[in-house]
Each structure stands twice: as structure tokens, then as C-alpha cells.
Amino acid sequence: xxxxxxxxxxxxxxxxxxxxxxKAGRAVILAAxxxxxxxxxxxxLGLRYGVAACAVxxxxxxxxxxxxxLDALGELPDTVxxxxxxxxxxxxNERDPEAATLVMRSNYVGPAAxxxxxxxxxxxxxxGVIIGISSVAGERGRAxxxxxxxxxxxxxxxxxxxxxxxxxxxxxxxxxxPGYVATRMTEGMATPRLLTAEPAEVADAILAAEAKGRDxxxxxxxxxxxxxxxxxxxERFFKRMRI
Amino acid sequence: xxxxxxxxYPRAECRVVAPHExxxxxxxxxxxxxxxxRGNGRAYGDSALNPDLTLALRHRDRFIAFDDAxxxxxxxxxxxxxxxxxxxxxxxxxxxxxxxxxxxxxGGMLAADVHGKNHHKTGxxxxxxxxxxxxLGDGSVVRCARDDNPALFAATLGGxxxxxxxxxxxxxxxxxETAYVREExxxxxxxxxxxxxxxxxxxxxxxxxxxxxLARGPALGRxxxxxxxxxxxxxxxxxxxxxxxxxxxxxxxxxPVDFPGCALNRWSxxxxxxxYYRHGRPGTAIVDYDRFFYPLDAILEWNRIxxxxxFVQYQCVLPKDASRAGLTALLGRIARAGAGSxxxxxxxxxxxxxxxxxxxxxxxxxxxxxxxAASLALLSExxxxxxxxxxxIYLAKDARIAAADFRRGYGTLDEFATVRQAVDPGHKxxxxxxxxxxx
Numbered sequence: 109x110x111x112x113x114x115x116x117x118x119x120x121x122x123x124x125x126x127x128x129x130x131k132a133g134r135a136v137i138l139a140a141x142x143x144x145x146x147x148x149x150x151x152x153l154g155l156r157y158g159v160a161a162c163a164v165x166x167x168x169x170x171x172x173x174x175x176x177x178l179d180a181l182g183e184l185p186d187t188v189x190x191x192x193x194x195x196x197x198x199x200x201n202e203r204d205p206e207a208a209t210l211v212m213r214s215n216y217v218g219p220a221a222x223x224x225x226x227x228x229x230x231x232x233x234x235x236g237v238i239i240g241i242s243s244v245a246g247e248r249g250r251a252x253x254x255x256x257x258x259x260x261x262x263x264x265x266x267x268x269x270x271x272x273x274x275x276x277x278x279x280x281x282x283x284x285x286p287g288y289v290a291t292r293m294t295e296g297m298a299t300p301r302l303l304t305a306e307p308a309e310v311a312d313a314i315l316a317a318e319a320k321g322r323d324x325x326x327x328x329x330x331x332x333x334x335x336x337x338x339x340x341x342x343e344r345f346f347k348r349m350r351i
Numbered sequence: 352x353x354x355x356x357x358x359x360y361p362r363a364e365c366r367v368v369a370p371h372e373x374x375x376x377x378x379x380x381x382x383x384x385x386x387x388x389r390g391n392g393r394a395y396g397d398s399a400l401n402p403d404l405t406l407a408l409r410h411r412d413r414f415i416a417f418d419d420a421x422x423x424x425x426x427x428x429x430x431x432x433x434x435x436x437x438x439x440x441x442x443x444x445x446x447x448x449x450x451x452x453x454x455x456x457x458g459g460m461l462a463a464d465v466h467g468k469n470h471h472k473t474g475x476x477x478x479x480x481x482x483x484x485x486x487l488g489d490g491s492v493v494r495c496a497r498d499d500n501p502a503l504f505a506a507t508l509g510g511x512x513x514x515x516x517x518x519x520x521x522x523x524x525x526x527x528e529t530a531y532v533r534e535e536x537x538x539x540x541x542x543x544x545x546x547x548x549x550x551x552x553x554x555x556x557x558x559x560x561x562x563x564x565l566a567r568g569p570a571l572g573r574x575x576x577x578x579x580x581x582x583x584x585x586x587x588x589x590x591x592x593x594x595x596x597x598x599x600x601x602x603x604x605x606x607p608v609d610f611p612g613c614a615l616n617r618w619s620x621x622x623x624x625x626x627y628y629r630h631g632r633p634g635t636a637i638v639d640y641d642r643f644f645y646p647l648d649a650i651l652e653w654n655r656i657x658x659x660x661x662f663v664q665y666q667c668v669l670p671k672d673a674s675r676a677g678l679t680a681l682l683g684r685i686a687r688a689g690a691g692s693x694x695x696x697x698x699x700x701x702x703x704x705x706x707x708x709x710x711x712x713x714x715x716x717x718x719x720x721x722x723x724a725a726s727l728a729l730l731s732e733x734x735x736x737x738x739x740x741x742x743x744i745y746l747a748k749d750a751r752i753a754a755a756d757f758r759r760g761y762g763t764l765d766e767f768a769t770v771r772q773a774v775d776p777g778h779k780x781x782x783x784x785x786x787x788x789x790x
Contacts, residue, residue, distance in 0.1 A: 145372070
């Protein structure tokens with residue numbers, strides 16, 4: 109039974125991804141801070157799908173501890189998915205450099221470091237799949253969320269470079285751009301229906317992308333169109349817009 | 352945000368909060384003055400709307416325990432019936448009772464005390480609940496069961512969330528040998544034949560009728576009756592013997608846009624009904640559980656065919672002795688108005704259990720109407736017919752009945768009020784529906 113490691117496993121999206129992989133018969137390792145709170149999720153996966161599941165302690169910000177974390181797993185997983193990330197509050201990020209730095213570390217520095225470390229080991233083994241959940245917010249900086257967006261832009265570029273470097277090594281890299289997702293976090297917010305995916309939809313798209321050998325996926329294809337338009341707007345117009 | 356039930360009528364601006372963990376949820380209960388729990392939003396009307404606070408609980412959906420020997424599943428209340436089917440049906444377990452959609456939560460099924468096509472044999476979902484954990488308005492949690500807080504247990508099953516928030520429950524599933532149902536289709540030319548077929552089908556586990564609500568005169572009450580039994584393994588064709596729980600994947604279709612309001616009118620519905628009636632082929636077939644129990648789930652967002660203004664579903668039950676006269680009056684009035692729907696469903700229920708639970712021994716009729724002034728006026732007339740025959744309406748479908756008409760149908764309301772007074776004297780748990788009905 110091949111194994112998937114899910115980093116930042118406490119979010120709704122991560123829970124949906126864990127279920128999709130477990131349903132496909134994969135063993136699942138859930139990694140998050142305060143991993144003891146994931147005990148009920150581990151039980152849920154075992155009961156629903158009869159697969160091996162466990163939870164381990166992991167802090168994406170503790171870059172110095174990443175190598176030790178991977179060593180402690182024993183066997184290197186077949187697939188590593190980083191769902192880690194943290195949006196923060198844009199207004200606070202503008203006032204408080206500490207807050208902004210935390211968002212950058214949570215969405216770029218930490219995830220890039222752990223996936224880079226996993227990539228080294230997978231390359232040595234000659235096989236593996238690395239999946240990074242980035243964001244459409246990283247496609248172009250907008251006033252509304254550019255601190256978060258800039259970190260995701262960095263992460264997207266990192267994944268792109270890593271994919272380029274590892275081509276031919278037996279290790280694949282997939283970038284996932286979910287768009288709006290209906291999670292507990294967005295419950296009560298009126299996001300456009302056409303642009304909003306359910307967590308299970310994101311999870312199924314990731315599983316399909318892994319199976320089909322895709323490189324970059326928008327979970328809902330319409331986001332490709334939206335972001336192509338947004339990227340094409342000349343800066344001298346874009347800077348005046350409030351979108 | 353703007354919220355509505357499955358019928359998309361009425362709509363209300365509601366504050367929505369989705370508590371992450373049990374502790375956070377319980378703290379929210381203690382801190383608020385007025386709130387209602389919401390599962391997957393499949394109640395048709397205003398049962399799960401509260402402008403002050405609507406608690407979104409569909410994300411709290413973990414399995415907690417499952418006993419392979421007894422078939423008892425313990426799960427958080429946000430678990431979908433679809434999830435239970437996906438995981439446990441291949442292991443030989445099926446819900447003891449299922450409504451006509453699998454996109455309902457466990458908590459929602461208990462709060463509405465849902466019934467299925469087997470009500471005459473096995474009762475409502477509440478009859479198969481071993482225990483439930485209920486979060487109360489003071490921030491405490493009580494376990495309720497038949498022998499543990501029995502009055503609160505009885506009031507909560509069918510209580511529409513008005514006694515507290517169902518956090519988790521233990522439900523006893525039924526064993527099955529296959530994912531298939533042996534279905535027999537019968538045609539009835541009028542109401543008497545339809546009712547006689549229900550009587551003749553008393554020993555069948557499942558029975559339900561699609562009724563042509565626009566047929567008039569001698570054809571009034573004509574119907575197709577479907578009855579079914581879980582298929583045994585030896586009833587399956589040879590190619591399915593090896594994998595009795597494997598079901599061909601159905602591609603779900605989605606209604607992409609709101610239909611224009613005029614798409615469903617008396618002519619299009621009458622034509623559909625006539626064709627549907629003629630095409631119903633009497634006979635026996637082995638069909639998969641999805642086709643038998645959840646035909647409409649194959650069309651995602653089918654509620655959009657009624658247009659932007661939404662629709663109301665009218666479901667009532669009439670005492671058995673008064674059913675023939677009551678149904679004749681109801682169907683006659685509906686056919687005369689020409690306001691009926693594709694999906695008019697008739698079913699003979701067994702005895703109910705009181706409090707706010709809907710079922711009682713007799714015939715239940717359910718049909719959809721576009722939410723417009725003419726339909727709403729017609730439904731008030733139907734309320735009077737139902738009341739005159741000693742019947743009642745189903746809260747999970749209701750969006751508009753007047754308080755007085757509602758109250759006449761439920762003789763055990765005082766009993767419910769007494770239990771509720773003890774646990775929630777300030778009526779913290781309230782919905783637009785409960786306020787409308789003075790509950």
C-alpha cells in the first residue's frame with residue numbers, strides 16, 4: 109500500500125484530501141502542529157476506508173527540524189502534499205511586519221523548505237510525487253491580499269523550478285491552484301458559486317492530477333480563464349482597479 | 352449571507368458560523384441568545400434559517416465508531432447519508448430508513464425524524480437511534496436514549512433542532528446481501544386501485560407510489576406503485592455474483608441554470624405526467640439502490656427547474672380512516688387548479704411516535720408547487736382540507752403554513768412544549784419556522 113504524507117493536515121481541504129487518498133486505498137500520514145487533535149480524523153479514516161492512518165507532529169515554520177521530521181517517519185512516503193498555509197489579515201500585514209513575515213514563512217519559506225528536503229530524498233530513491241497547494245492569489249499581486257499573494261507567488265515559482273530540475277529524475281512535481289474553496293473558514297461568506305469548489309472537489313482533482321501526470325492544475329478550469337484575463341491587464345490600468 | 356432551504360423559498364439574510372471543534376461549538380451555544388443548527392440545507396423551507404445565528408454543522412462529519420457485529424455506527428451529526436452509504440454499504444450495511452435523497456446529514460435526519468418507503472414496516476429513523484448527544488443552551492451536553500432522558504430523546508427526534516444541537520448519534524444499520532433491490536412496478540387506474548395496492552403490499556419492505564396529480568374524473572388518483580425488497584445474492588444475475596455491492600457508476604448531471612418561471616406550467620406537467628404514466632411498465636426488475644432510493648440525486652441542483660423564485664413542497668398525512676375522502680378532496684382541488692407537479696408521491700405510513708414527529712398511520716401525499724401567489728393561496732385551501740380530515744403537515748417541507756392550521760394537526764404539542772420548557776425556557780433554539788408557528 110503506497111503512502112501519502114499530508115503536511116498541514118488540520119484544514120478542511122487537507123481533511124478532504126486525506127479522505128480522497130484513503131478512499132483510493134492509500135495509507136495516510138497526517139502531519140500538523142498539535143497533532144493530538146487529529147486523533148478523531150485518524151479514527152475516521154480507518155473506519156471509513158479501512159486504511160492505515162496516523163498523525164505526527166510537524167511545524168512547517170521549524171525549517172531546522174524538517175530533516176529530522178522526515179528521518180523520523182522511517183520510510184519515505186510515495187507522495188508528499190503540502191497543504192500548509194495561512195492567510196492572515198491583509199490590513200494587519202500592512203501595519204505589522206512580524207505578521208507579514210509570518211504569512212510569508214507559512215506560505216512560502218516553510219512549505220518550500222520541506223518539499224525541497226523531501227525532493228532530495230525522493231531523487232536519491234528515484235521516485236515520488238510532490239504536490240504543492242499554492243493559490244491563484246499568487247498569479248498577480250492585488251491590494252486586497254498581496255502579502256499572502258506574494259508568498260504564494262514565491263511558492264508557485266519554487267514548484268515550477270523544482271519540476272523543471274527534477275524532470276527525468278523519476279520525481280514529479282504538481283502545482284495546485286484551487287481558487288475559492290467552501291471551507292469552514294469561508295462558511296457565511298458569499299463567494300461566487302461558479303468559482304467556488306467544495307473541498308472534496310479539490311481533493312478529487314489532486315488525485316486525478318497525480319494519476320494523469322499533470323503539472324499545474326486549476327481545480328475549476330474557469331479559473332484559468334479568469335487568471336489569464338487578470339494577468340493580461342496592463343499594469344497602468346491594473347493599478348487603478350479594485351478587484 | 353443570504354440563505355434558503357432546498358426549495359429556495361423563503362430566503363433570509365443570516366449570520367452563519369461554522370464552529371471547528373466540539374468545545375468551540377458548545378461555547379457558541381452558551382454565548383448566543385438565538386440560533387438554529389443547519390446540516391446540508393435539505394429541509395425545503397425555513398426550518399434551518401435564523402438571522403441571528405445559523406450554525407453550519409456539515410463540516411463536523413467524522414465517523415467515531417462502527418461495530419461490525421451489530422451494525423451500530425456512531426458519528427458526528429454532520430456526516431452525510433451519502434458518506435455512510437459509500438463506506439458501509441460495500442461491507443453489507445444499509446441505513447435502516449432513508450429519505451428520498453442521500454445528501455442529508457445524520458443530524459438533519461434525526462431532527463426531522465425522516466421516514467422512507469419502509470415506514471409501514473420499520474418506522475422512522477428515530478426508531479433506530481440508540482442514543483444521541485445533545486448540546487444544550489447552557490453549554491452542557493446530555494446523552495439521550497430510550498432509557499436515558501427519554502422525554503428529551505423523544506422530543507429531539509422530529510424536534511427540528513428546537514431542543515438543542517445534535518452533536519453526534521449512534522444509529523443501528525440493517526444488514527443487506529447486495530446493493531440491489533428487486534423492484535415490482537404496478538399500475539393503478541384510480542385512487543381506489545392505488546389504495547388497494549398499498550394494502551396488498553403491506554408485507555413488502557418498501558412501497559411508494561408516483562401519482563398523477565393532474566388526472567381528473569374517473570382517473571383521479573391513478574398511479575404507478577413501486578414496491579421492493581433488498582435483493583438476495585442468489586437473485587442477482589451471474590455476472591454480479593462475484594461483486595454484489597458493485598454498482599455501475601452513474602454520471603450525475605447538474606441543472607446548469609435557473610429555468611425560466613414559465614417552463615413548468617399545467618400543460619407541460621400534464622403532458623409529462625401522461626407520458627410517465629403510460630411508460631411505467633408493470634413487471635419486476637433488479638435495480639441498483641441508487642435508482643430505487645435516490646433517482647433525483649442523479650440530477651444535481653434539480654431545485655433550479657422551478658426558477659429563481661423557488662418552490663414549496665407540500666407534504667401532509669391523513670389518518671387512515673379519513674384518507675380516501677381527504678385524498679379525493681385534495682387531488683380534486685389540485686387537479687382543478689392545474690397546479691400540480693411531476694413528482695407527486697403517495698405512501699402509506701405506519702403508526703407514529705408523537706411529539707413533533709410527522710408520521711402517523713395513514714396516507715401521506717407530497718407534491719411540489721412553484722412559489723407564487725396562486726400556489727400559496729391554493730396551499731392554504733389544502734391546509735383547510737387536511738385539517739378537516741384530522742391530518743397534519745410535515746415541518747421539514749413546510750415554508751408557509753399558518754400557525755393555527757399547523758397546531759390543529761399536532762395533538763402532542765403541549766407535551767413537546769413541556770419538555771422544551773425544561774431544557775430551553777428562553778427558546779434560544781429557534782428558526783424562522785418555529786417563530787412563524789409560535790413554537
